[in-house]
Amino acid sequence: MLEDVSIAIGAGEVVALVGRSGSGKTTLLRLINRLIEPDQGDVIVDGRSTSAWDPIALRRNTGYVIQDAGLFPHMTVASNIAIVPRLLQWPGAKVIARVDELLTMVGLAPATYRDRWPDELSGGERQRVGLARALAADPSLLLMDEPFGALDPITRSELHVEFKRLQAALRRAVVLVTHDMAEAFALGDRVAVLFEGRIVACDTPAVVRTSSDPRVAALVAPTSAKATVGQTRPVPPKLQGSEGG
Amino acid sequence: MSALIDFIASHRAEFIARLGEHVVLVLASTAIAAALGIPLGILAARKPSLAKPIVALANLAQTIPSLALFGFLIPLPFIGGIGTRTALVALTVYAILPVLRGTITGIQGVPATVIECAVAMGLTSRQVLTQVEWPLALPSIVSGLRVAVVIGVGTATIASAIGAGGLGDYIFRGLAMVDSTVILAGAVPAALLAIAGDAALALAGRIADPRRRSRSAVAALAAMLIVSTAGALWASGLAARRDIIVGSKNFTEQIVLGEIVAQVIERQGLNVERRFNLGGTAIAHQALISGGIDTYVEYSGTSLTAIFNLPPSTDSSVVFEQVRDRYAALGVTALPRLGFNNTFAILVRAEDAERLGLKTIGDLNKFAGARAGFGYEFLERPDGFKGLTVAYGLQLAGQPRTMDLNLIYRAVAAKEIDVTAGDVTSGQIEAQHLVVLEDDRHYFPVYDAVPLVRATLLLKHPEIGEALRRLEGAMSAAEMRRLNYAVDGEKQDPFQVVRAFLDKLETLYAKP
Numbered sequence: 001m002l003e004d005v006s007i008a009i010g011a012g013e014v015v016a017l018v019g020r021s022g023s024g025k026t027t028l029l030r031l032i033n034r035l036i037e038p039d040q041g042d043v044i045v046d047g048r049s050t051s052a053w054d055p056i057a058l059r060r061n062t063g064y065v066i067q068d069a070g071l072f073p074h075m076t077v078a079s080n081i082a083i084v085p086r087l088l089q090w091p092g093a094k095v096i097a098r099v100d101e102l103l104t105m106v107g108l109a110p111a112t113y114r115d116r117w118p119d120e121l122s123g124g125e126r127q128r129v130g131l132a133r134a135l136a137a138d139p140s141l142l143l144m145d146e147p148f149g150a151l152d153p154i155t156r157s158e159l160h161v162e163f164k165r166l167q168a169a170l171r172r173a174v175v176l177v178t179h180d181m182a183e184a185f186a187l188g189d190r191v192a193v194l195f196e197g198r199i200v201a202c203d204t205p206a207v208v209r210t211s212s213d214p215r216v217a218a219l220v221a222p223t224s225a226k227a228t229v230g231q232t233r234p235v236p237p238k239l240q241g242s243e244g245g
Numbered sequence: 246m247s248a249l250i251d252f253i254a255s256h257r258a259e260f261i262a263r264l265g266e267h268v269v270l271v272l273a274s275t276a277i278a279a280a281l282g283i284p285l286g287i288l289a290a291r292k293p294s295l296a297k298p299i300v301a302l303a304n305l306a307q308t309i310p311s312l313a314l315f316g317f318l319i320p321l322p323f324i325g326g327i328g329t330r331t332a333l334v335a336l337t338v339y340a341i342l343p344v345l346r347g348t349i350t351g352i353q354g355v356p357a358t359v360i361e362c363a364v365a366m367g368l369t370s371r372q373v374l375t376q377v378e379w380p381l382a383l384p385s386i387v388s389g390l391r392v393a394v395v396i397g398v399g400t401a402t403i404a405s406a407i408g409a410g411g412l413g414d415y416i417f418r419g420l421a422m423v424d425s426t427v428i429l430a431g432a433v434p435a436a437l438l439a440i441a442g443d444a445a446l447a448l449a450g451r452i453a454d455p456r457r458r459s460r461s462a463v464a465a466l467a468a469m470l471i472v473s474t475a476g477a478l479w480a481s482g483l484a485a486r487r488d489i490i491v492g493s494k495n496f497t498e499q500i501v502l503g504e505i506v507a508q509v510i511e512r513q514g515l516n517v518e519r520r521f522n523l524g525g526t527a528i529a530h531q532a533l534i535s536g537g538i539d540t541y542v543e544y545s546g547t548s549l550t551a552i553f554n555l556p557p558s559t560d561s562s563v564v565f566e567q568v569r570d571r572y573a574a575l576g577v578t579a580l581p582r583l584g585f586n587n588t589f590a591i592l593v594r595a596e597d598a599e600r601l602g603l604k605t606i607g608d609l610n611k612f613a614g615a616r617a618g619f620g621y622e623f624l625e626r627p628d629g630f631k632g633l634t635v636a637y638g639l640q641l642a643g644q645p646r647t648m649d650l651n652l653i654y655r656a657v658a659a660k661e662i663d664v665t666a667g668d669v670t671s672g673q674i675e676a677q678h679l680v681v682l683e684d685d686r687h688y689f690p691v692y693d694a695v696p697l698v699r700a701t702l703l704l705k706h707p708e709i710g711e712a713l714r715r716l717e718g719a720m721s722a723a724e725m726r727r728l729n730y731a732v733d734g735e736k737q738d739p740f741q742v743v744r745a746f747l748d749k750l751e752t753l754y755a756k757p
Binding site: 058 | 363366367368372377456
């Protein structure tokens with residue numbers, strides 16, 4: 001599905017992967033923590049091929065956030081956040097302190113939220129907990145798959161602000177998958193555009209925004225013309241034909 | 246209701262033992278079903294290609310009627326035979342499906358995104374199972390167990406038919422005696438047990454759900470488990486102190502005969518366990534051969550035809566000798582005949598017999614316009630009605646009516662019919678003022694009552710053989726009818742009826 005993809009992500013850098021549904025952005029993300037294995041080629045994390053990593057160790061060193069957070073419904077907020085530290089067998093007191101630290105960091109008062117259940121939280125709160133959980137063991141790499149996709153626009157922009165503030169402090173390597181170009185421009189240091197399994201653009205938001213490549217422009221256009229947000233502009237049939245399968 | 250309480254109070258020790266057996270059956274079979282069904286369910290949930298055949302198989306097992314399943318298991322080695330082990334196998338078969346379903350539903354119901362997150366966070370597949378899938382599936386697994394327990398309590402009542410004891414003993418005994426108090430003594434506690442089991446697991450379900458877990462619920466469940474396990478073990482321990490197991494088939498006369506054998510042995514100072522109400526000749530025979538019971542009373546004609554597949558005969562001594570030899574080869578001793586022959590009896594009203602001077606079956610030709618009515622089987626079998634008319638040259642008015650066996654005695658008394666074929670020893674004969682016409686041409690095969698005892702037991706306890714030999718010829722058909730009527734007609738307790746009978750016999754023996 002993915003073909004001929006090459007991308008390097010620096011420490012402290014946020015790369016936003018954008019593209020339509022089926023363009024391969026989630027596949028690319030899952031290759032990084034070996035949820036799927038590449039048929040060919042190599043994924044290198046911290047200077048080492050992922051095939052050389054123990055997959056369990058690799059994943060514990062990689063934060064993972066998905067749409068609607070994927071919190072464990074049978075665990076409290078604190079237990080959810082504490083999963084990876086517990087797997088790594090941190091001492092109990094350190095785990096408790098870390099949970100409170102993370103809750104504070106994502107803007108949730110520990111005393112109020114620690115013992116809540118996931119279904120008692122709003123969508124935005126769940127996403128904050130998901131982020132805290134991903135950051136719990138201080139991973140060097142953070143993978144985020146549509147993390148803000150299920151939120152209303154106001155909550156989403158609040159969380160954008162929150163994310164930027166956190167990233168400014170933590171400086172993690174982040175791969176963020178989104179289908180929303182505006183979100184990619186807002187959060188990404190670089191924006192990579194995937195089209196039918198290939199990266200057709202990968203540069204700073206300023207450069208991507210002005211790309212003349214029609215495959216990129218088709219994604220950028222709705223964001224620049226605010227009035228048409230939410231509508232899909234028809235793609236010229238000629239372009240689809242020329243790209244092939 | 247007060248009759249029920251009186252009955253239970255007067256059978257306290259036995260009742261507790263039966264209840265204990267029942268609880269042990271249900272607890273053990275549910276535990277085995279959980280031990281098999283939960284891992285199988287997890288496997289099936291992981292590999293949907295396996296799920297279909299596994300569930301189909303469990304479904305199929307569920308559709309087998311329970312008595313048929315017990316019957317099917319009896320001849321099998323290791324898991325078969327009669328008694329607790331076979332009952333456990335059958336109950337486990339029934340309990341597996343709900344456990345399996347609950348497990349599969351529970352595991353498959355865990356959201357894919359939750360599993361994905363668990364894997365992506367670096368849980369090993371074992372940790373995904375124990376920390377994520379298991380706790381999320383647990384409420385569904387527990388509800389599967391609840392269904393299994395409720396089914397188990399119900400099905401375990403049928404286990405009585407293969408000698409596994411339990412509350413079913415009372416239900417079958419009550420059915421045989423047409424005594425609703427005895428039926429209720431089994432049915433009401435069984436229903437309460439089902440409710441209690443369901444409540445206990447509902448509590449377990451609350452504990453399984455971390456949102457509603459509470460210290461008091463854990464404590465209550467632990468207490469219930471401890472009490473029921475300890476109680477059940479204690480109760481089945483009561484039953485364990487016995488030297489001899491006496492069996493019987495599942496109708497009134499058999500229960501009375503079983504009680505007679507049991508009390509005769511008890512009067513020798515031995516401990517007796519009663520395994521009455523075995524569900525048929527084949528089961529009782531199998532139990533005797535396999536050592537599930539040590540003794541029961543069989544009818545010589547039944548042994549001859551139903552067990553040894555030999556043609557019926559009308560000569561009492563010939564039948565007895567044939568049967569005795571064949572039992573000897575199986576390690577079973579046939580003791581002397583008790584005296585009565587439980588064969589077919591041609592019955593008329595006593596007033597007609599007197600008026601017309603009817604003594605033998607042949608005299609029926611003096612009964613002009615007599616209308617006959619018989620049970621379906623008697624009309625159909627060649628050694629029934631057809632052969633009878635030939636043997637005696639009978640000329641009855643019109644075709645005989647087909648009637649339900651339980652109604653024939655009353656139908657004659659009510660003058661709906663004038664002649665019927667009943668059971669020589671039926672308590673209804675005297676109760677409905679009927680008389681038996683003599684079979685002077687020896688048309689009907691003989692069914693003499695014969696106590697059967699395992700030979701090894703007689704070697705170990707020769708006093709049992711001696712005591713039972715003293716019953717030879719002690720029981721006439723009239724005596725058996727009286728005992729049957731006391732239980733069936735007058736609703737007396739078989740234990741008391743038999744005790745009075747044996748007391749009377751002893752004074753008779755003491756006289757000369």
